[in-house]
Amino acid sequence: MDYDVDKIVGRIQKLPTISTVAFEIIQMCSNPSTTVKQLKSVIATDQSLTAQILRIANSSYYNYPRTIHSIERAIIILGFRMVQDIAISIAVYSFYRGIRNTNGFDVKDLWRHVLSTALIAKMLGFEYDPELQSMLYVGGLLHDIGKLVENVALQEDFSFIFEKSRQEGVRLDVIEDRFFNFTHADIGGKLLERWKLPSQIVDMVRYHHNPVPESISGERIHYIRIVYLANILAHFINKKWKSIHAVLQYDIHFKDVFRFSEQEFMDLVERSKEVLQDNQMYFEILQV
Numbered sequence: 574m575d576y577d578v579d580k581i582v583g584r585i586q587k588l589p590t591i592s593t594v595a596f597e598i599i600q601m602c603s604n605p606s607t608t609v610k611q612l613k614s615v616i617a618t619d620q621s622l623t624a625q626i627l628r629i630a631n632s633s634y635y636n637y638p639r640t641i642h643s644i645e646r647a648i649i650i651l652g653f654r655m656v657q658d659i660a661i662s663i664a665v666y667s668f669y670r671g672i673r674n675t676n677g678f679d680v681k682d683l684w685r686h687v688l689s690t691a692l693i694a695k696m697l698g699f700e701y702d703p704e705l706q707s708m709l710y711v712g713g714l715l716h717d718i719g720k721l722v723e724n725v726a727l728q729e730d731f732s733f734i735f736e737k738s739r740q741e742g743v744r745l746d747v748i749e750d751r752f753f754n755f756t757h758a759d760i761g762g763k764l765l766e767r768w769k770l771p772s773q774i775v776d777m778v779r780y781h782h783n784p785v786p787e788s789i790s791g792e793r794i795h796y797i798r799i800v801y802l803a804n805i806l807a808h809f810i811n812k813k814w815k816s817i818h819a820v821l822q823y824d825i826h827f828k829d830v831f832r833f834s835e836q837e838f839m840d841l842v843e844r845s846k847e848v849l850q851d852n853q854m855y856f857e858i859l860q861v
């Protein structure tokens with residue numbers, strides 16, 4: 574198969590482009606000094622986003638006795654971070670709408686997976702740097718967006734690769750690399766670069782299967798590794814793996830980056846499960 578990353582990303586007219594509002598909200602997440610006023614004024618420029626946030630704020634999950642009519646009120650009741658996360662989720666979710674399933678590839682499954690990864694990345698980020706939790710949440714939500722691009726742009730070839738990965742029980746990016754010479758992580762990184770998203774977010778997406786990139790050092794590597802780990806934990810829970818050995822088999826890089834004992838790792842799995850449980854409403858409110 575003869576493909577190149579630029580051509581593929583150029584062929585994605587069918588994928589929605591990023592809206593100005595989504596772009597601004599994502600930008601804000603990588604800036605810890607974003608204020609309530611800034612968030613409010615961006616949300617206010619989009620009526621449909623405003624309506625969706627208010628619908629969520631008024632849903633039975635929050636059980637608030639009176640109807641919330643404004644974003645200001647929603648921020649007071651739900652909290653700034655929560656409203657920011659809901660706004661990003663709605664923005665990213667719009668890319669999943671209207672994308673059709675192809676042989677074996679289920680858009681709903683992918684959405685649930687990226688949402689799980691985002692929630693786990695946010696939890697891991699809390700210990701590392703609470704200020705940047707929202708940025709990690711965005712990284713988790715966007716990390717597999719390259720799969721959507723491939724599904725739209727490559728169609729049968731993507732179905733073939735996807736099926737092959739399932740049959741052989743080998744990670745999709747390994748098979749992609751073998752057949753295409755690039756992966757969905759490369760495609761996702763390229764797409765986000767075109768959208769001019771902050772470079773930390775581009776890196777988290779581009780390297781979510783490669784936690785040892787030579788070109789990146791210092792602080793930035795930590796964010797990449799948090800999303801990398803969150804992705805693995807999301808798979809661990811979803812595939813009902815039993816021990817850290819399954820991870821070591823799944824990914825040869827893991828032992829080079831993390832030195833968890835079996836117990837430490839299983840504790841992390843338990844905490845991740847709790848986070849997904851506690852945030853079940855995210856999965857119910859945002860359904861593809």
Ligand SMILES: [Fe+2]
Nearest residue numbers: 716717781782
């Ligand atoms: Fe991936």
Ligand SMILES: [Fe+2]
Nearest residue numbers: 686716717804
């Ligand atoms: Fe993933």
